[in-house]
Amino acid sequence: MIYAVTNRDPLFLKEAYTHPDIQLINHEGFVPPGQRYITWDGQWRLWKMLPERVPIPQGRFRTLNTAIFYSMR
Secondary structure, eight states, X not given: OEEEEOXXXXXXXHXXXXXXXXXXXXXXXXSOTTOEEEEESSXXXXXXXXXXXXXXXXXXXXXXXXXXXXXXX
């Protein structure tokens, strides 16, 4: 499962809502420890939540599909 933190930006909504592998969550507090998740702030960003509940950046990407690809590696 790929988690994405919900954003109200129309570009985010257009891409993330139509993708079948994305599970939308309200904020990063819902991400299980050790899992990767995606956020949007003008670029797609991939994060990993450590067991200590500290998010670690994993990269920035131009497309959602690229972020999903790297989240599954």
